Amino acid sequence: MRVSSRTGVHAASRLALAIHLGAAGLLLDAGLAHAAPSAAVAGAEQPSRLMFDIPAQALDSAVLAFAEQAGLQVLFDSQRLKGLHSSPLKGSYSVQEGLARLLGNAPVEYRFTGDSQVTLNRVAAEHQGALALATTTVSGNLEGRKSDWVYSTPRSVSVVSREQIDRNPPRHAADMLEETSGVYSAVSQQDPGLSVNIRGIQDYGRVNMSVDGMRQNYQQSGHQQRNGTLYVDPELLSEVVIEKGATSSMGGAGVIGGIANFRTLEARDLIKPGEEMGGRIRLTSGLGGRSNGTHFIGSSAFAIGTEVWDMLVAASERHLGDYDPGTRGSIGELRTGGWRDPSINDRVKNSPVAYSGSVMRSRLAKLGLNLPQDQRLQFSYLTTQVSYDDANMLNTEKDQLWEKLGSSDVRSQNFALDYSYTPDNPLVDFKAKLYYVDNRNDQSTLRRGITPGYSITYQTDTYGAQAQNTSTFALGELSTLKVNYGLEFFYDKVRPDSSQPLASGSAVNAPASEGMTPKGDRALGSLFARLDYDYDGWLNLNAGLRYDRYRLRGDTGINTRTFILGTTRQTTVPVDYDVDTEEGRFSPTFGLSIKPGVEWLQLFTSYGKGWRPPAITETLITGRPHGGGAESMYPNPFLRPERSTTWEAGVNVFKENLWFDDDRLGIKVAYFDTRVEDFIFMNMGMQPPGYGMAGIGNSAYVNNLQDTRFKGVEYQLDYDAGRAYGQLAYTHMIGSNDFCSKTAWLGGVTQTVKNSTAGRAPVVGMRPDEQANSASHCSAILGSAEHMPMDRGTLTLGARFFERKLDIGARARYSAGYSEGGSNTRTTTSVYPADWKSYTVYDLYGSYRATEELTLRLAMENVTDRAYLVPMGDVLAFTLGRGRTLQGTLEYQF
Template sequence: MPPRRLPQMPAPAPWRFSALAMAAAVSVVSGALAPPAALAQPAAKVVDKALRSFSIPAAPMDTALNQLAREAQVMIAFDPGLVHGMQSRGFQGMATLQGVLDALLESHGLQAQSEGLGAWRIRSAPVRGPGHGARVSGQESRLGEVTVAARKDARQQVFETAGSVAVVTREEIDRLPPRNTADVLADVPGVYTSQGRTDPGVSVNIRGMQDFGRVNVMIDGTRQNFQQSGHGSNGSVYLDPEMLGGVDIAKGPTSTVGGAGMIAGVVNFRTLEADDLVKEGETRGARINTSSGSNGYHYAGSAALGFKPSEDVDVVMLVSRKKIGEFETGDRGSITVDNHASVHGVSQLTSQDQTSVLLKSTWRFAPEQQLKFSYIGMDAKFGEKPHEASGGGILNHVRTDTLLANYAWNPSATPLVDLKSSLYYTRTRNQAHRYAGGTLDPFAYDLQYQTSTLGGTLENTSRLQWGPKDAVLLKTGAEFFHDWTDPQAQALSVGADAGTTALFSGSTPKGKRTVASLFGEANWMHSDWLELTGGLRYDWYGMQGDGRMRVGSLLNPPGVRPPATTLYTRFAADRHDGAFAPRLAIAVKPVEPIQLFASVGRGMRPPALTEALMWGQHTGSLFPYYPNPDLRAERSRNWEVGANGMWDDVLGRGDKLRVKAAWFNNKVHDYVTLARIMSPIDTGGGGILGPYAYVNLQDPFRSKGLELQADYDNGVVFGGLNYTHMLVNTGKGGYDSFPLGSLTGYPNNNLGEPGDANIWYVLPPRKTASLSGGVRLLDKALTLGARVRFQSPSVNTSAWTQQGERYNQKSWRLFDLWASYEISPHAVLRVAINNLRDLNYSEMQGGSYFMGPGRTASATLSIQF
């Protein structure tokens, strides 16, 4: 029988929490309405036998129980009168939850009784007379009981984790309604978005690295590997922020789930769960959001339903709509983009119309086992039709579908098994219509780019105890994913042929790739001041694909159409490789508020299908693309040092200050980038419109920098600071200018030498910062807040100065305001102004920059019941 929930009753007036308990949800059980006999009905008694490290200081008993509930993430019910005046001596060290409770309650005549998995009740211990076991005095108190339900505090966990992690909460997302999903990550140190406002997708850059899977971007743990070649980023993820419950970010390589085939970090967008919608003790709940605003922000909204028909089943359903138009850029100042001045005006290609659906259900079909199924879908249309008779323009229709099944088994009878697994399928397809226009692009096309991924994960966590102060957490598992692409191009104009359609289908080639990984990680904890972690991963990949590449042309006799015949040759690729990736980490607490941590790790990123198999030509037949099936996998070395700091009662009772700082250093060997090469039949020179291919650089790519994050909150006043100082050294470059060999004896050329100007890089801003703060007024019903964001551009430090000038954007500062008012317990009104000063500024977009929106005001009504 599954564990039964503790009933929730009205709270007695005298009760109040200390500030340390603000993260806990509190309800009071009245003895008259729920007598002890009713609470003692049979329930499944599942005792948590896991050994963990606890640090509970000496404090009044109610405060100690409060903090324990928060640390252990459990519910503890007790009568405030029962513990009034009692002082706990605290607890430091390794123990089970029952052991900690026993230590806290020792010598006070109290006992902790398990009410099922994650629930405990504090009662008076039976009083026994001398010489026999009969109870001789006292009845249990029938005063109101306090239930401390400690929900996961995601922000707190960031500063308790010995490593560079970050979260974005639903509260932060609601403050300033995001125009694009990219806006959700605007305040995360070390994380950048690199997708222009022309596309509703999001492309993530972590610590200077992005594209082709360097960053593993997931939705509920499902990899999103869609790629489409172009002048922007190569790798976009599509989802509506209305679906989100939060975002989890881990920077650098990892030796657990999510680390296969990536070298920069993991970003997991978490969708809503039933607990986000259904209040404790209820069986159903709903949330309706509706937003509208200025500057093309026409409408964004969602309706979400949550059901808990029984203790064993919960269901989530959500549908959302968003329609935004082409925005106006700011009217204050101007910037330089690609060496051209930008002026105020309407930014084309920025309109979007999208619909999203989320379906999710959890079934706890047996004690300590559960299955979860979900579907995530999004349909988005964006782009523009021709504005003039000369034509041009493109309309995109993206459809993404994700199916996910999760299984979890956590038997309380043994600490050696905590099993989690998943199996998923995701497909992203862009059906685009490209209008004819101009001399270089005289034909119209219907295009399709599609990436499908089948993947799965399996991970088990074992908990072992070594002596009274030492514990080991052992994680072992495996993961895999298989990608396959299906590009299609159909010419709609007279005169187009197979050669012209290859302009589009070859640049995002057809192929398939499999990545599989085995991993293990051991985490040793000594008391509460020392952690050592060692991990090892083995990644393997295999890739297959074929195509045809242009190798030249022959002039036809006069009067013959076309005037020249293009020559192609076919190629095929079938290769595989593998590598070990170790990781070591240490964390120590020299003094209680401070934790120091350091880690070093290696990673491998296999070549993407586009990098190894690209062929065809640039639009307008300017130059051909060549494949490079012999591309080597990137090998990275990443290390960091950092510190966490957590202080309570800094300026007064109840406030808290949390700080995380880290210095990181990344070095990538065999870095893969696009560069101009020599054709196998070239006889020398390598003209400016010669072929391009992805190549391995001979000199390592390096990025390093400082990240700082700080949060302060005293219940009334709150604030946050995020800062990143990024230093990117692209190195001297250098590469093999004949990746496909030569049939003419490898003639001399000016390509591939160190300092070559024909290499394409993506450089994030050099400095970024955001400072936000606010106040909660009228018994926290009204919240007023503001944010300022700062960005300073990067300038390439290598000899690649010709293209480096395009990154020399002006620095900018953006000011934002927001306010929220709780109209009733079920309704909240939010208003926001983004870019208050209407600044004309630019944002990172792949290898270049794109205009950001000018001043935008919006209002959101959120109803939850």
């Protein structure tokens, strides 16, 4: 049987991955442990050295990965390999050396039974005589197999594969995540930055957004819709891995929402088995009158690899212009004022979305060295530059719907040094990383009215270090214990720099624009350990413990008002805060999974604690957000860290040969419930210390007096029968939240003492205002948590023809929508009322592999030209989704 590779361009003669179900019995000699390969090896024609990267895992899945990377057929009995675990395999080896290292001390022998075929037999070590085994075959296409691990992992994880990204080329990075359950993005189509929301949780590091494990902690204050932004080009990605909830593993420090790791290309993604060089060129453009602002998206990547070293270089560019939104169907009325005048909505739908164009350029380089004694060293560099215009919120009362505020020139640079040591020892699988991330936005702001224009640089530097090891212990023939332990550390250094003049009477020595994203330093270190016990493949118990500790430093302050005693005159008194906060906490996790009598069904549950300390901006923000006016932002040096408790219960289904030979079905359903104590949010109507400073325009970050809940149900389904396939993802969120805080969050509110009741009597003293200091209020908030995410789902159906050379399909994207307000006056208590109408958008796609090297793709987005707003989108930007758009792609691999 011949099966194409995951890219669909490898020659079948080079990669014939098929794990066959046979009826033949194989006789094993008693007492054998790991046998050397038979003499048949001498006749097998295999490439001399191949690159492998297979972490320690269950032996049957490790063998599948080995077969894919080696381009072999492997025959084995999957039932008899249950309970066995592989040793890690990473580096350049011959097929025989690699397989021997992968098997390690497992009681398995192997022999080559053909030029590209290997048979594995488990040895019966405790019995004299022969044991007959049936040979089990597991087969299927490689695109599906690469993410099959999701449906055997007893926790909530998702993968966005390269295949999914290629079907409908994303214009905005957030487009990649629409087919992932439990994942949203507060996206503005006029800002290329990506902000990941997992199960309703986002901002300020609650979700670890990382590129190849490097944290992207850049944050720039706006209108509280996105407080944490990632700039990444989908062209240079191999996949996106999403882990949901708190974890006791790498990347979970200071996280309560989950981890979104965007993995870039590796040399092995481009080099075919048996080759030393490989590459790819991809060109995408809008077609005809339906290009809709897609001018050019292109990338090229080249890799070379030997048994000693490998190198990858890649570059990409995307040039996008303003686009037209969909014109059919209803959109929200609250933000447009369409409830007053229905013609306004027609105007919005039939107007181009101004300032939605951008230019992005990315460069990627990786150099890997395979050192002696199973060591590997890799240096990587990734830079992304984005230029775009900053737009003001939609204003339907003006001739031009959007107003240009200025422009941004973003540069994100990532440097990393990775080291791994994976000897033929189940106790050692060591990985370490040092990295530096430099995110910088050189922004210019235009003059508005009497407020002069100015320039400002927002810069966040992140320094990180990681180290972890995995040890696997064989406790018996059927039970194993895996221990993963390590540490991670990162340090954020925020340094804004503005040409804006310092406002008179400012409480801090910084312009207002710098005070909104203030200067400061925060370091967070974490030690973690996780134990996984597996018995015979049907029972898994795990427990983990993490200790996080942070330190935050910076200066901030506020101006308070009081009276000059003996007079009726008020004066301003600055109050400075020299913040130096340090705290730590332990966070445990537990998990249990069982297979109740059938191999294809797994039940799992987990419970975990999380902890997120306050961010720099949340603690130190101060000043006036627009450089003047009545609004004021105040700091909170006494913020308490957030503490989360998450539990989930779910089911995994993974069944092969269900209805047809070689078909496969994967299902993951999970109910989750996250409770956050002391959730940090920005509240309005606050009263700072001093006299008479109450006002709706006063805002500060505070801890919620109520528990904040994020709960719901996620559904994932993946079915592939070769000629036809389908994928489903759906998220149902449950409940809503109240946000309450002390009005005088810092206390210190005062009232006057007079010797007379006369209105102009002199003030002889000040005393605490007990009523004001003890008051609390629950009101609308500023931030993404103001609204729970809407229900959302996607359904993809496709078919393959002509030996899978032609792949065509359709995708439906659905949102339940949500809208606030009354019938006529549209009364609402929200600062930014939710206004998302329900919609279903249909997309078509197709690809044809003309030759082994050349693939042509065609994709039409929003076939019915539906007008819609992406749920959890930026309510201020109110930018409609793209209308009907046709894109063509040419991809050449060599």
